[in-house]
Amino acid sequence: MESTGFSYPGDVPNVGERELLLPKSTGSEGVKRSFQLQVLNYAREVAQGNTGLLLIVAGEAFFAISDAIVQTLQNVDPPVTSLQVCLLFLKVQPEVMQTVLTAIAIQAYSH
DSSP states (O other), rough: OOOOOOOOOSSSTTTOOOOOOOOOOOHHHHHHHHHHHHHHHHHHHHHHHTTTHHHHHHHHHHHHHHHHHHHHHTSSEEEEEEEEHHHHHHOOOOOOHHHHHHHHHHHHHHH
């Protein structure tokens, strides 16, 4: 068992177990639970073996959604520019947008 540095009281259920905390069942539900665990373990193995590909897919999905949002905002009458959206988010969440704008400025300056 991996040590997390925290001590748990003895009455905490499933301490140290790596299985998901699915309800215990018997009979046909036990077979269903076993199948669920097999599927989840297989999915975990596939994800661990293809981490790079999954990161690329997630990045492509993010950029596709961003592109769709920009196209939608361009079709609004009057069109909304990306700078206006950035300024809106800057007003709502200044810390996040300052970091994003700084990264964009660094990328623009380095090229």
